[in-house]
Amino acid sequence: MLKQKITLKHIAKELDVSISTVSKALKNSEEISRDTKERIQAFAKLYNYKPNNIAISLKNKRTKNIGVIIPDIVHHFFTTVVRGIEKYANSKEYNVIVCLSDESFDKEVINMEMLANGSIDGFIMSLSSGTQEKNDYNHLKEVTEQGIPLVLFDRITQEVACDKVVIDDQLGAYRATKKLIEQKRSRIGLITIGDYLSVAKARTIGYQKALKENGIAVNEDFILRMPTMEMDEGLIREFFQKQQLDAVLCVNEIFAVFGMRVAKEMGLHIPKDISFIGFTDGLLSKYANPSLTAIAQHGEEMGETAAKMLIERVERDEDSTNFRTKILVPTLVERDSTIH
Amino acid sequence: MLKQKITLKHIAKELDVSISTVSKALKNSEEISRDTKERIQAFAKLYNYKPNNIAISLKNKRTKNIGVIIPDIVHHFFTTVVRGIEKYANSKEYNVIVCLSDESFDKEVINMEMLANGSIDGFIMSLSSGTQEKNDYNHLKEVTEQGIPLVLFDRITQEVACDKVVIDDQLGAYRATKKLIEQKRSRIGLITIGDYLSVAKARTIGYQKALKENGIAVNEDFILRMPTMEMDEGLIREFFQKQQLDAVLCVNEIFAVFGMRVAKEMGLHIPKDISFIGFTDGLLSKYANPSLTAIAQHGEEMGETAAKMLIERVERDEDSTNFRTKILVPTLVERDSTIH
DNA sequence: CAAAGCTTCGAAAACGGTTTCGTGTTGATA
DNA sequence: TATCAACACGAAACCGTTTTCGAAGCTTTG
Numbered sequence: 001m002l003k004q005k006i007t008l009k010h011i012a013k014e015l016d017v018s019i020s021t022v023s024k025a026l027k028n029s030e031e032i033s034r035d036t037k038e039r040i041q042a043f044a045k046l047y048n049y050k051p052n053n054i055a056i057s058l059k060n061k062r063t064k065n066i067g068v069i070i071p072d073i074v075h076h077f078f079t080t081v082v083r084g085i086e087k088y089a090n091s092k093e094y095n096v097i098v099c100l101s102d103e104s105f106d107k108e109v110i111n112m113e114m115l116a117n118g119s120i121d122g123f124i125m126s127l128s129s130g131t132q133e134k135n136d137y138n139h140l141k142e143v144t145e146q147g148i149p150l151v152l153f154d155r156i157t158q159e160v161a162c163d164k165v166v167i168d169d170q171l172g173a174y175r176a177t178k179k180l181i182e183q184k185r186s187r188i189g190l191i192t193i194g195d196y197l198s199v200a201k202a203r204t205i206g207y208q209k210a211l212k213e214n215g216i217a218v219n220e221d222f223i224l225r226m227p228t229m230e231m232d233e234g235l236i237r238e239f240f241q242k243q244q245l246d247a248v249l250c251v252n253e254i255f256a257v258f259g260m261r262v263a264k265e266m267g268l269h270i271p272k273d274i275s276f277i278g279f280t281d282g283l284l285s286k287y288a289n290p291s292l293t294a295i296a297q298h299g300e301e302m303g304e305t306a307a308k309m310l311i312e313r314v315e316r317d318e319d320s321t322n323f324r325t326k327i328l329v330p331t332l333v334e335r336d337s338t339i340h
Numbered sequence: 341m342l343k344q345k346i347t348l349k350h351i352a353k354e355l356d357v358s359i360s361t362v363s364k365a366l367k368n369s370e371e372i373s374r375d376t377k378e379r380i381q382a383f384a385k386l387y388n389y390k391p392n393n394i395a396i397s398l399k400n401k402r403t404k405n406i407g408v409i410i411p412d413i414v415h416h417f418f419t420t421v422v423r424g425i426e427k428y429a430n431s432k433e434y435n436v437i438v439c440l441s442d443e444s445f446d447k448e449v450i451n452m453e454m455l456a457n458g459s460i461d462g463f464i465m466s467l468s469s470g471t472q473e474k475n476d477y478n479h480l481k482e483v484t485e486q487g488i489p490l491v492l493f494d495r496i497t498q499e500v501a502c503d504k505v506v507i508d509d510q511l512g513a514y515r516a517t518k519k520l521i522e523q524k525r526s527r528i529g530l531i532t533i534g535d536y537l538s539v540a541k542a543r544t545i546g547y548q549k550a551l552k553e554n555g556i557a558v559n560e561d562f563i564l565r566m567p568t569m570e571m572d573e574g575l576i577r578e579f580f581q582k583q584q585l586d587a588v589l590c591v592n593e594i595f596a597v598f599g600m601r602v603a604k605e606m607g608l609h610i611p612k613d614i615s616f617i618g619f620t621d622g623l624l625s626k627y628a629n630p631s632l633t634a635i636a637q638h639g640e641e642m643g644e645t646a647a648k649m650l651i652e653r654v655e656r657d658e659d660s661t662n663f664r665t666k667i668l669v670p671t672l673v674e675r676d677s678t679i680h
Numbered sequence: 681c682a683a684a685g686c687t688t689c690g691a692a693a694a695c696g697g698t699t700t701c702g703t704g705t706t707g708a709t710a
Numbered sequence: 711t712a713t714c715a716a717c718a719c720g721a722a723a724c725c726g727t728t729t730t731c732g733a734a735g736c737t738t739t740g
Contacts, residue, residue, distance in 0.1 A: 005457075007726060018690045023728065031476055035686060054458040055726035058695050065437070065459075073426075074419050086440050088443050090447075091559045095454060097405070098438045100426050107430075114435060118394040118696090119405075133528075144341050227383075252575065257627040261668075283416075287597040289604075289629035346733045348694060363698060395696035398725050458726090644712055 006047045064325045065095045067120035069111050071103045071128045076282035077299050086305020092311050105130035109139045121314045122149035133196045149313040151306045155198055163309045164325040169199045172295040173206030176249055176277045181214050183339050185247035189222045190252045203251055222333035237262050247275040253284040276337040292337035298328055366403050381606045405435045407460035409451050409498040411443045416622035417639050424643020432651050445470035449479045461654045462489035464646045473536045488654040491646045495538055503649045504665040509539045512670035513546030516589055517569045523679050527585035529562045533593045542592055577602050587615040593624040596632055602660045616677040630676035640666055
């Protein structure tokens with residue numbers, strides 16, 4: 001009962017013409033007579049002929065697929081980026097193959113190798129923490145040396161020459177910290193990850209810069225560096241109990257929301273006694289209680305930009321080496337966790 | 341400077357053997373002598389030969405790609421499902437091509453057609469609300485008639501014969517409602533979507549069933565049906581002001597979290613004056629304030645199950661028609677928005 | 681009426697593999 | 711010494727397209 005997929009060959013045999021004629025007729029080639037074209041097109045339409053993508057890919061050496069490798073998909077930020085990529089890619093008739101590295105170097109390598117052998121026309125990716133920690137980018141270099149375009153976003157490295165798109169993390173942290181200072185906060189804490197993560201490092205610098213510029217000494221005790229991306233409730237509680245803070249900047253919204261909970265448990269009022277600002281303007285920030293002032297990373301725009309850069313490079317195949325880095329500007333979304 | 345991808349042909353020419361010999365040697369075929377095999381394998385390794393996936397796909401008529409079409413990727417539930425799919429698929433060396441229907445019938449159809457022409461070995465999908473509303477499943481039927489395996493999850497339809505995996509939404513709502521009743525709640529509201537959404541309908545039935553079984557009349561005024569998936573703050577505020585509820589069941593966590601905010605604004609104490617339970621145990625539930633008692637939908641497990649069903653069907657190619665529907669059991673995660 | 685030019689189509693190569701089948705060479709067997 | 715099996719390899723078909731090139735058959739032109 002299976003309707004077998006119909007091919008050019010079937011049509012050719014049925015209509016007693018050659019395969020080439022069918023192919024040309026369906027492309028409305030001038031070479032083919034009006035009559036024959038109409039016969040063939042009608043037949044193809046009747047049997048709902050659709051060319052086989054794989055065969056076309058093999059012939060053209062172009063798949064119209066783009067590979068996206070991200071550390072995690074449950075992180076809201078990456079989700080919005082994927083959505084932006086999808087949006088632009090779909091408008092250009094590209095498919096998106098998503099792979100998760102799970103923050104692991106090995107999985108990142110495996111996924112790249114799986115896709116690099118013809119499955120995709122180019123990569124968009126954000127480095128896993130494992131990779132940034134290991135500081136090994138040979139898998140990326142190999143891919144670019146083969147002429148496969150690559151766009152790095154958010155978690156990038158300067159080690160590999162390719163297009164990049166990031167937000168100005170340092171600026172984001174700087175502005176957020178400055179905002180806190182303007183509100184007469186002086187004991188401003190920072191909850192972050194180890195500096196091996198490119199974005200975490202930039203944010204820390206922005207935070208410190210704002211403090212210094214405003215005559216506030218950087219107190220290392222006010223900086224909590226979480227060992228992993230995972231929440232460790234104990235560490236955060238301890239941090240709040242030890243340091244008497246009146247404001248906290250967090251590199252992600254989970255840390256921020258949990259920090260707020262701890263502060264409330266300690267009887268502090270937000271934002272009267274203590275202010276909070278978190279990176280990534282996601283669902284949590286919006287629906288937290290109080291709602292969280294956040295630094296929006298514009299993930300969707302980032303995704304669209306990355307997809308645009310990639311597809312442009314894929315489609316003009318002369319491989320120029322003038323790579324561009326696009327820097328998006330973060331914006332501060334003020335809500336109830338800061339005074340306004 | 342581009343390292344051209346090396347092919348069998350290159351190796352064959354370089355080593356002065358035939359392409360077939362190279363192919364066999366790399367597969368360690370018994371046909372080829374020890375010597376030749378070693379020569380060829382060493383050469384291939386040296387030049388890092390990897391077979392071209394597209395060529396293999398064309399030959400085998402198997403792509404090792406599975407297509408996933410979901411309504412939205414920023415919804416936490418779908419994200420966890422994708423993660424489950426990825427996890428299982430990767431372990432079987434499959435890639436996952438993700439497409440977003442954006443809750444639109446048209447986009448769903450376009451995406452299916454894009455992928456159905458050879459790009460994938462099978463589909464895993466959850467219906468867009470547009471499709472469920474339109475009640476048109478011809479695109480699904482066409483695909484299955486072509487012999488492409490399809491697994492539907494969560495938002496499914498009985499109109500098309502294929503494997504399915506869902507959670508028992510009715511049971512979830514039933515248990516949640518019962519839990520509220522046990523806590524002496526009697527004015528129990530429901531915030532849901534229109535009944536055209538299969539899951540919303542099932543949840544409404546479960547809710548009503550629990551009420552009836554416990555001698556509580558179903559009051560239609562206690563049911564708020566949101567016109568779309570989007571939050572409409574005004575509607576929710578109005579609902580709470582009109583009805584004096586002492587408990588609310590919500591079909592997603594966004595409604596629940598926002599409901600809690602409104603309740604608090606009205607001076608109600610959670611859970612003393614009013615309890616909340618929401619579907620989908622996501623980040624919001626966990627980090628809400630108070631944390632939200634939730635019905636866990638086990639998205640990751642659902643994704644793994646769906647991927648397993650699909651890949652099993654893909655790999656035994658005899659197309660049996662005994663389709664299975666796997667029903668997962670939801671669990672109630674009790675937190676601070678209910679008494680315990 | 682022969683040469684030239686169109687129109688319309690088909691053969692075949694190519695993309696990069698896999699696989700079947702055939703064949704030449706070798707050594708063992710009768 | 712003729713026969714035969716085992717061994718090692720290559721030719722070619724095939725997957726489904728696209729595209730170049732050549733070649734009929736016809737019409738036009740000098």
